[in-house]
Amino acid sequence: MFSRFERMVDAFPDDGARTPPAGSLLSFIWFYSRPVWPFLLGMAVFTIAVSIIEVSLFAFLGQVVDWLSGLDRETFLQNEGWKLVLMGLTILVLLPGLVFAEGLFTFQALSGNYPMRFRWQVHRWLLDQSLGFFQDEFAGRIATKLMQTALAVREAVMKSIDVLLYVAVYFTGVIVLVASADWRLALPFAGWAALYALMLWYFIPRLGIVAEAQADARAEMTGRVVDAYSNIQTVKLFAHTRREADFAKASMGGFLKTVYRQMRLINLFFFCLYALNSLLLFAVGALSITLWLNTAVSIGAIAAALGLVLRINGMSQWIMWEVSALFENIGTIRDGMATFTQGRAVADKPGAPDLKVERGGIRFEAVTFRYRADGRLLENFSLDVRPGEKIGLVGRSGAGKSTLLNLLLRFHDVESGRILVDGQDISQVTQESLRRSIGMVTQDTSLLHRSIRDNVLYGRPEASETELLAALERAEASNFIAELSDVEGRRGLDAEVGERGVKLSGGQRQRIAIARVMLKDAPILLLDEATSALDSEAEAAIQENLYRLMEGKTVIAIAHRLSTLAAMDRLVVLDRGRIVEEGTHADLVGRGGLYAELWRRQVGGFIDAGEDADTQAKRMKAAE
Structure with missing residues (x-):
């Protein structure tokens, strides 16, 4: 039975990575809750049934008190026995059965599958986000938001049904029950409910604001801690364990401040609630005695009313914590929404076809691109790479070499112009098919x-x-x-x-x-300092295999060690995002231009990456 309900909700639907709505909180929650609404409805039905029966038990308690105080012992079981049996069956069979059935929906169908379904769908969405999205965020921060938002969505929805619906039905039953004995007896309960609602109206939104700040502070704290662990070698290499501890401490302190704010509100809330509950107990007790003295209510009605007061006393504290948790979860969801609803900077066009690479020709056609708003890296850049051609990109750091590879891989979209592979605009085909057609070895x-x-x-x-x-x-x-x-x-x-x-x-x-x-x-091969981490012996051993790998492929290679590019069909020299020279190694060296100067100035096979080409050329002329 358990496994049957556990399989009713598909935790890993194969419905694609759908775009979450960036509108209201309710639309975001409903987007991920819509597939499980039948189970939420089932849980709601059983919650209503349980709350009605529990209120009825207090009515029965009052009847029992009246029976015991007024009926004849000798005929009691004969006259009222069937009612006792019916209530016994309700207490021993019906109520536990309803609670168990509610648990099948709550614990088996929803508790595990509901948040896991959220994690699965959001994770798939995040995997398709652009590279820039992950470069702008802590990986640990994103992961923390994914985990805690999934639980927050489940708790917000299920607690809303469980608490708010239960409370609405329960308190309606309470008012009806005590009013049936004497309408005046219902007045303290009605007044209590009004004041309780006023307290919730005042405290809960403030707790929600603190909870949203707390969720962001928690994610920031976790992100800093995970960042230190992920880069522990660098931390130790520079002897900055204390610095990292202080860096984490700052975020921990920020998180702790939100906890202090939260606990202050909770303490005031708890005090006000306890005072209100004490006032209700006093008012109901005093009014009950007054009405009894005037023979307006029976002893059983008084027993039921006082029993309900004690029940409400405990329940109101439970409601306080649950509603506080509800708004805390709402704050967490709002914080998660800010991350998960960000649009994709690089997205496939609807119905985009797969890239088909037959020859491997590449063309950069009047491409303009910039990483920042303060200046362009590439301006009207054009470059043709013939099918099967092997070219090397040469230039100082920041000249635009790696940017060209990132644009070809469509990690970023160009601002203007286009990039073609075998005549196909890469912005019009699927990203997966593009990257399946490209193999790349990076420096990092x-x-x-x-x-x-x-x-x-x-x-x-x-x-x-x-x-x-x-x-x-x-x-x-x-x-x-x-x-x-x-x-x-x-x-x-x-x-x-x-x-x-x-x-x-x-x-x-x-x-x-x-x-x-x-x-x-893959038919297209990109090498970005592919052998930079190898010693000379290992590089020599692999270089021959790399050349063998290049056979029949279109190759674009980057290396500061120019000797590794000497065998390329063509070398393209870049500076400040533009082509300043191109040709074979022999041609460029013989030409005596910028490449020849870079070649002569190499020490140990590396370009002085800290100087641009103009500075290097001036220094070379001064030396001559």
């Missing part, structure tokens, strides 16, 4: 916290074991992999590499990355 190699096997197969998950081993062999990675092990005792290809590959050296990570791209075998 990042591996997933998984096994060596999983990281290499990331290039082509369906590859066979033979193809996997061949790629590792070609990348000169087989030898060191055989010696790897992790804390769980896994060895070789099954050993895990740690977060971002921290357990491997830079050169080992680079070889795994090269093997991954070799296995992918």
